[in-house]
Amino acid sequence: MGEFELLARLRERLAQARGRVLLGSGDDAAVTAPGGATATSIDAMVDGIHFRREWSSLAQIGAKALATALSDLAAMGATPGEAYVALELLDGLAALAATTDTALAGGDVTRAPALSLTIAVVGHAPSAEDLVTRSGARPGDAVVVTGELGGAAAGLLLLDPATDVSLHLPVDKAGKCKLTRLIERQLEPQARLAAGQALAGAGATAMIDLSDGLGGDAHHIAAASGVGLRIDAAALPIARGVAEVARATGTDPLELVVSGGEDYELLATLPPERVDEAAVAVAEGGLALTRVGEVVADEGVEVRLPDGRVSSPRGFDQLG
Amino acid sequence: MGEFELLARLRERLAQARGRVLLGSGDDAAVTAPGGATATSIDAMVDGIHFRREWSSLAQIGAKALATALSDLAAMGATPGEAYVALELLDGLAALAATTDTALAGGDVTRAPALSLTIAVVGHAPSAEDLVTRSGARPGDAVVVTGELGGAAAGLLLLDPATDVSLHLPVDKAGKCKLTRLIERQLEPQARLAAGQALAGAGATAMIDLSDGLGGDAHHIAAASGVGLRIDAAALPIARGVAEVARATGTDPLELVVSGGEDYELLATLPPERVDEAAVAVAEGGLALTRVGEVVADEGVEVRLPDGRVSSPRGFDQLG
Numbered sequence: 001m002g003e004f005e006l007l008a009r010l011r012e013r014l015a016q017a018r019g020r021v022l023l024g025s026g027d028d029a030a031v032t033a034p035g036g037a038t039a040t041s042i043d044a045m046v047d048g049i050h051f052r053r054e055w056s057s058l059a060q061i062g063a064k065a066l067a068t069a070l071s072d073l074a075a076m077g078a079t080p081g082e083a084y085v086a087l088e089l090l091d092g093l094a095a096l097a098a099t100t101d102t103a104l105a106g107g108d109v110t111r112a113p114a115l116s117l118t119i120a121v122v123g124h125a126p127s128a129e130d131l132v133t134r135s136g137a138r139p140g141d142a143v144v145v146t147g148e149l150g151g152a153a154a155g156l157l158l159l160d161p162a163t164d165v166s167l168h169l170p171v172d173k174a175g176k177c178k179l180t181r182l183i184e185r186q187l188e189p190q191a192r193l194a195a196g197q198a199l200a201g202a203g204a205t206a207m208i209d210l211s212d213g214l215g216g217d218a219h220h221i222a223a224a225s226g227v228g229l230r231i232d233a234a235a236l237p238i239a240r241g242v243a244e245v246a247r248a249t250g251t252d253p254l255e256l257v258v259s260g261g262e263d264y265e266l267l268a269t270l271p272p273e274r275v276d277e278a279a280v281a282v283a284e285g286g287l288a289l290t291r292v293g294e295v296v297a298d299e300g301v302e303v304r305l306p307d308g309r310v311s312s313p314r315g316f317d318q319l320g
Numbered sequence: 321m322g323e324f325e326l327l328a329r330l331r332e333r334l335a336q337a338r339g340r341v342l343l344g345s346g347d348d349a350a351v352t353a354p355g356g357a358t359a360t361s362i363d364a365m366v367d368g369i370h371f372r373r374e375w376s377s378l379a380q381i382g383a384k385a386l387a388t389a390l391s392d393l394a395a396m397g398a399t400p401g402e403a404y405v406a407l408e409l410l411d412g413l414a415a416l417a418a419t420t421d422t423a424l425a426g427g428d429v430t431r432a433p434a435l436s437l438t439i440a441v442v443g444h445a446p447s448a449e450d451l452v453t454r455s456g457a458r459p460g461d462a463v464v465v466t467g468e469l470g471g472a473a474a475g476l477l478l479l480d481p482a483t484d485v486s487l488h489l490p491v492d493k494a495g496k497c498k499l500t501r502l503i504e505r506q507l508e509p510q511a512r513l514a515a516g517q518a519l520a521g522a523g524a525t526a527m528i529d530l531s532d533g534l535g536g537d538a539h540h541i542a543a544a545s546g547v548g549l550r551i552d553a554a555a556l557p558i559a560r561g562v563a564e565v566a567r568a569t570g571t572d573p574l575e576l577v578v579s580g581g582e583d584y585e586l587l588a589t590l591p592p593e594r595v596d597e598a599a600v601a602v603a604e605g606g607l608a609l610t611r612v613g614e615v616v617a618d619e620g621v622e623v624r625l626p627d628g629r630v631s632s633p634r635g636f637d638q639l640g
Contacts, residue, residue: 022357022448027455027544028395028528029361029441031448034354037342041349042440044406075348086364086438118406120362120440121349128342128351135347208348224347 021082032082037128041072042120051187053115055159060187061117068211069119070191071264075209077132077200078123080193086118130200137206137225137269143293144275146195146266146282149214150253151239153260155186157249178241185239189264195289198281199268207268213261215313218301221269229269231293231303233258233311258303258313269295341402352402357448361392362440371507373435375479380507381437388531389439390511391584395529397452397520398443400513406438450520457526457545457589463613464595466515466586466602469534470573471559473580475506477569498561505559509584514605519588522598527588533581538621541589549589551613551623553578553631578623578631589615 023031045065047053056064066083073080125131157163158179192209199207206221214236218229236257246253270278272294279289303311343351365385367373376384386403393400445451477483478499512529519527526545528537534556538549556577566573590598592614599609623631 023453027453028392029359029398029443031396031451031453032358032360033356033448034358036353038352038354038358039349040352040402040404040440040442042404042406042438044436044438046436072348076351078349082360084360084362084440086362116364116366116436118362118364118438120360120404122360123349128353131351133343133347133351 030082030084032122034081034122034124036124036126037131038081039073039076039078039123039125039131040120041069042118043069043072044116044118047115052159056187061115064187064189065117065119066121067189067191068264069121070193071189071209071211073121073123074192074196074264075132075207075266076123076125077130077196077204077207078125079197080121080191081124082122084120084122087116125200132196132200132204132207132268134206134208134221134224135226137221137227137229137295139227139295139297140272141205141269141295142272142275142291143218143229143231143295144199144268144270144278144289145210145214145237145292146192146199146268146287146289147263148237148239148288149210149263149265150242150257150260151182151185152189152262152264153186153213153256154239154242154245155182155184156260156262157245157251157256158183159186163249179245182239182241182245186262189262191264192266192285192287194285195266195282195287198285199266199270199278199289202270202278202281203274204268204270204278207266210263210265210267211261213259213313214267215258215301215303216261217267221267222299222301225269225295226299228296228298229293229301230296231301233303234306235290235292237288237290237292239263254303254305258311350402350404352442354401354442354444356444356446357451358401359393359396359398359443359445359451360440361389362438363389363392364436364438367435372479376507381435384507384509385437385439386441387509387511388584389441390513391509391529391531393441393443394512394516394584395452395527395586396443396445397450397516397524397527398445399517400441400511401444402442404440404442407436445520452516452520452524452527452588454526454528454541454544455546457541457547457549457615459547459615459617460592461525461589461615462592462595462611463538463549463551463615464519464588464590464598464609465530465534465557465612466512466519466588466607466609467583468557468559468608469530469583469585470562470577470580471502471505472509472582472584473506473533473576474559474562474565475502475504476580476582477565477571477576478503479506483569499565502559502561502565506582509582511584512586512605512607515586515602515607515609518601518605519586519590519598519609522590522601523594524588524590524598527586530583530585530587531581533579534587535578535621535623536581537587541587542619542621545589545615546619548616548618549613549621550616551621553623554626555610555612557608557610557612559583574623574625 021032051061206225208217210217222229238257243253282289341352371381526541530537542549558577563573602609
């Protein structure tokens with residue numbers, strides 16, 4: 001698939017009729033008729049940093065860019081609305097072609113120095129009060145996380161040619177290889193939109209998507225809310241296959257789970273008495289919700305390790 | 321100014337209190353409470369294509385990115401609302417620093433391979449009917465243009481080291497060199513927001529901002545509206561200094577005016593009986609409004625040259 005087709009497919013997917021869009025692309029600006037509250041986020045993905053052209057198809061790159069952008073809306077509990085894409089290599093090519101009188105006849109981007117994709121996404125809610133920020137966590141709240149963690153980081157290890165690893169490839173019940181699933185977690189992340197809305201509806205007081213890693217993202221909630229988060233490492237839901245990859249590569253599995261990032265699961269806080277209701281609502285979308293800790297008054301994030309030690313992770317590469 | 325300062329200044333400028341913004345940057349998404357109709361556009365600027373790092377300060381690059389994005393809102397007649405910025409080199413640097421445990425301590429981007437800046441802008445209007453698309457031009461409408469044309473293209477010639485030109489530098493009444501003004505037109509374009517709203521209020525039937533050049537942009541209106549535009553080259557308002565630059569470089573001044581692009585003036589169509597009212601409204605913002613042609617039923621764009629020849633420009637480099 002060439003990049004024109006990538007853009008065409010993105011446009012097609014984005015154009016899937018939304019009642020609010022009165023005028024789509026092709027004019028100076030798109031025109032929408034929003035109501036209530038609007039949540040907007042912009043994300044850039046650059047070849048070599050956020051993805052690697054040699055590991056991903058253009059379809060995967062486009063889907064990852066959209067999914068990671070939508071993940072921010074999921075973390076607000078917003079209903080996804082519109083998305084606006086800037087495919088910068090294409091823009092650059094088109095402008096250069098116009099100034100140099102070159103015909104653009106489709107083609108491939110594998111020889112291009114840098115592919116860059118920026119997506120702005122817009123989501124909606126009946127009112128601003130229905131959206132969940134990072135700043136509402138209160139001491140006594142439970143800390144919960146959706147789905148499973150560590151899969152994207154383990155997938156990255158599997159993709160990295162520097163990783164010298166020989167592994168059995170156990171096939172799970174659904175007939176899919178566990179390790180393939182880990183690679184999919186890395187290359188094809190999913191935005192937890194339904195879970196975000198379910199958690200918002202179940203009274204989440206703060207919420208964030210796990211892009212940097214549980215440690216760093218927990219710090220964002222703690223700092224924005226002026227509270228502390230205490231996380232029980234033994235309670236963390238570890239993705240299937242992560243333990244095998246960690247063992248085979250001599251990595252601490254908790255490092256993949258806590259500091260790995262890119263799982264795009266949701267980390268939320270909410271009153272303890274509403275955890276069960278939230279779990280039922282999140283389960284409707286096929287995802288587990290796991291209670292992994294609590295909010296305390298003392299600021300900072302602490303992860304209690306199974307051996308009794310306490311770690312204060314801030315992000316990548318910093319878990320002892 | 322380093323790129324962190326650039327981003328900080330952009331944020332500061334963008335944060336200038338807008339009543340609709342309930343939550344600015346720093347959370348997963350910004351939260352706004354729009355009403356009526358919303359116009360949204362996303363634009364990418366890449367080093368070497370849309371600007372040259374060696375010709376512009378970072379402040380100029382940031383301002384040009386914002387101005388060219390806002391120019392799309394001007395062409396809709398929208399009131400500017402919010403802007404969302406993705407500074408991709410910074411994103412890339414920050415991500416790379418996080419994964420490599422490198423401290424970022426400000427600095428300069430001159431050694432970076434590519435600086436890329438994407439801005440999504442959001443504008444507002446009481447209703448969608450108050451916004452001006454490209455598709456409403458009707459035969460019999462007058463064609464008007466704001467300000468002066470050709471300045472940005474002449475400025476580009478002056479900046480290009482390949483241009484071998486020796487010129488007097490006439491100083492105009494305001495004490496500023498004419499040629500400096502041309503370079504400013506290239507490096508520091510202005511979005512014609514007030515003029516766009518004035519034209520919308522005066523009944524503009526179609527409108528576009530002149531980014532590609534009058535020839536190409538007129539074609540966009542003609543194609544979207546299913547009409548033709550007949551433009552009288554002798555009527556086109558040529559920026560001061562363009563004639564001198566054209567003479568000194570052996571360039572046809574009309575090529576700079578019609579095909580040069582990047583002037584970011586507005587090209588609009590409206591009923592002839594409303595041109596005077598529109599000119600008065602546009603003049604309130606200090607800009608001239610010039611009638612340069614008419615809308616006809618036969619599709620296509622024709623520019624009648626002073627010598628009686630007719631040219632059908634489509635964009636850059638194609639005027640006879």
